[in-house]
Amino acid sequence: MTDTGSLSSVSTEFWERTVRSSQSVKGKMEPVDYVLLGLAILIFSCWSVNWALHIMAIAYGKWKLRHKLKTSVPEELPGVSIIKPLVGVDPNLFENLETFFNLKYPQYEILFCIQDESDAAIMVVQSLIQKYPKIQTKVFIGGRTVGVNPKINNMILGYEAAQYELILISDSGIKMCEDTLEDMAVCLNNKVGMVHQMPYISDRSGFASHVEKVFFGTQHAKMYLCANMLGINCTTGMSCLMKKDVIQEAGGLTAFAEYLAEDYLLAQAFIDRGWQVKISSETAKQNSGHYSISHFHARLIRWTKLRIATIPLVSALEPIFQCMFLGAVASWAVSYLFDWTALVFFLVHVLVWFLLDYILAKVVQGGPLPYSKFEFLVGWILNETCFLYFIFCAHLNPVVEWRGHKYKLRWGGMMEELNSQNNYKSNLKHTLIEISSDKA
Numbered sequence: 001m002t003d004t005g006s007l008s009s010v011s012t013e014f015w016e017r018t019v020r021s022s023q024s025v026k027g028k029m030e031p032v033d034y035v036l037l038g039l040a041i042l043i044f045s046c047w048s049v050n051w052a053l054h055i056m057a058i059a060y061g062k063w064k065l066r067h068k069l070k071t072s073v074p075e076e077l078p079g080v081s082i083i084k085p086l087v088g089v090d091p092n093l094f095e096n097l098e099t100f101f102n103l104k105y106p107q108y109e110i111l112f113c114i115q116d117e118s119d120a121a122i123m124v125v126q127s128l129i130q131k132y133p134k135i136q137t138k139v140f141i142g143g144r145t146v147g148v149n150p151k152i153n154n155m156i157l158g159y160e161a162a163q164y165e166l167i168l169i170s171d172s173g174i175k176m177c178e179d180t181l182e183d184m185a186v187c188l189n190n191k192v193g194m195v196h197q198m199p200y201i202s203d204r205s206g207f208a209s210h211v212e213k214v215f216f217g218t219q220h221a222k223m224y225l226c227a228n229m230l231g232i233n234c235t236t237g238m239s240c241l242m243k244k245d246v247i248q249e250a251g252g253l254t255a256f257a258e259y260l261a262e263d264y265l266l267a268q269a270f271i272d273r274g275w276q277v278k279i280s281s282e283t284a285k286q287n288s289g290h291y292s293i294s295h296f297h298a299r300l301i302r303w304t305k306l307r308i309a310t311i312p313l314v315s316a317l318e319p320i321f322q323c324m325f326l327g328a329v330a331s332w333a334v335s336y337l338f339d340w341t342a343l344v345f346f347l348v349h350v351l352v353w354f355l356l357d358y359i360l361a362k363v364v365q366g367g368p369l370p371y372s373k374f375e376f377l378v379g380w381i382l383n384e385t386c387f388l389y390f391i392f393c394a395h396l397n398p399v400v401e402w403r404g405h406k407y408k409l410r411w412g413g414m415m416e417e418l419n420s421q422n423n424y425k426s427n428l429k430h431t432l433i434e435i436s437s438d439k440a
């Protein structure tokens, strides 16, 4: 018998056995039995796909995150305008911003965009500019209202003043290594128009930080790596390098100012114009000095709301790829299809998932994990059990709170500010404080 022949005889056997077992349990097949049978097979298929995603994420992570592209002529890399949108100061802000003054990159400028004129971030930035007078910098305060998204309003002056062909949007909490910018820039070519860093967490002390690290190194990394490997847009804009002319072609940053998920839509604009969007080999080191479990959970709920409004279909599928939910429904499916014991199946499912996540966490870290196995276990259980609750909370209330302002999300990802009488439209100041000397 040929391979195809044996395969089709196996699948016929599976069907006959499945139908027989359903019939033997329930007597003659009723329409509802067909529905249950179909559902059980669908769940079992999703369950099988899930393991493929796990393996794919580990393999792709191992390859991509360790496979640095290099250029033999770094001095020929195009100039980069780095936009840093800042709101407030945290204990790590100075240290994080300082890493941008120490980049090993031939030509770049840093465009600090500070939302409020009374923000203490201005002092932090000024002291760094004084410390590194050779680095090209500009400071913009107050932004300009071009839409509702406050990050875009804040960045717009910096964006318009950018003089180089590449733009790096880099959130306030990001810490760079000396070669991070080069690592990103070498990924761009005549096919790849945008490169972003997969979100991760720098090594900070404390359980709250470990929980975030476990999340970004496991369930988040799994989907992020798989999506990127399959060419599916899954872009978080905390550290994104892109070609300015493509953004201009899409209408400039202003074109995204009505949306909360401006990062995802910006990447989509590149894809729609035939450009590829890739991740770089280094992960984004989020190193905000303010972190706690409640802050982390609030952020994940905000992101979930934003995904529900922007890409409802994907969001509807999200619970299916959660460990506990998938384990529970798959346990029912296998007990229905094969008469397996649901509880034993569920426990084995959770154990294997946990072990694969541990392997993935090590791959993403790329070195020894800064937490113990016990901390990983507790953080993992917390993340896996809370996620369905986040999805529930996100569905319950479409109002998003971001840096002290409230926004209501609409289908399609458009947003509307709720407390607009307090918003910063009223105190806009388009101020350019200082332009330092050119880099020597």
Ligand SMILES: CCCCCCCC/C=C\CCCCCCCC(=O)N[C@@H](CO)[C@H](O)/C=C/CCCCCCCCCCCCC
Pocket: 220, 223, 224, 226, 227, 230, 232, 233, 234, 235, 236, 237, 260, 261, 262, 263, 264, 303, 304, 306, 307, 311, 314, 317, 318, 321
């Ligand atoms: C057979 C098709 C199965 C599709 C399954 C889809 C299940 C999606 C499950 C989880 C989603 C993961 C989300 C990744 C992180 C997003 C973080 C985030 O919310 N960032 C926002 C804030 O910066 C940003 O604005 C939004 C980004 C949108 C992300 C879009 C996610 C699409 C993910 C698709 C993953 C597919 C994996 C491969 C499936 C075969």
Ligand SMILES: O=c1ccn([C@@H]2O[C@H](COP(=O)(O)OP(=O)(O)O[C@H]3OC[C@@H](O)[C@H](O)[C@H]3O)[C@@H](O)[C@H]2O)c(=O)[nH]1
Pocket: 084, 085, 086, 087, 115, 150, 151, 152, 154, 155, 170, 171, 172, 173, 236, 237, 238, 260, 261, 262, 263, 299, 402, 403
């Ligand atoms: O009102 C605001 C809020 C935020 N921001 C800036 O936007 C950046 C990201 O802010 P946060 O760290 O609070 O938020 P997140 O890390 O959750 O952002 C992430 O999710 C939402 C997307 O729109 C962002 O592009 C993405 O970076 C920071 O640099 C912050 O200073 C503003 O400039 N103004």
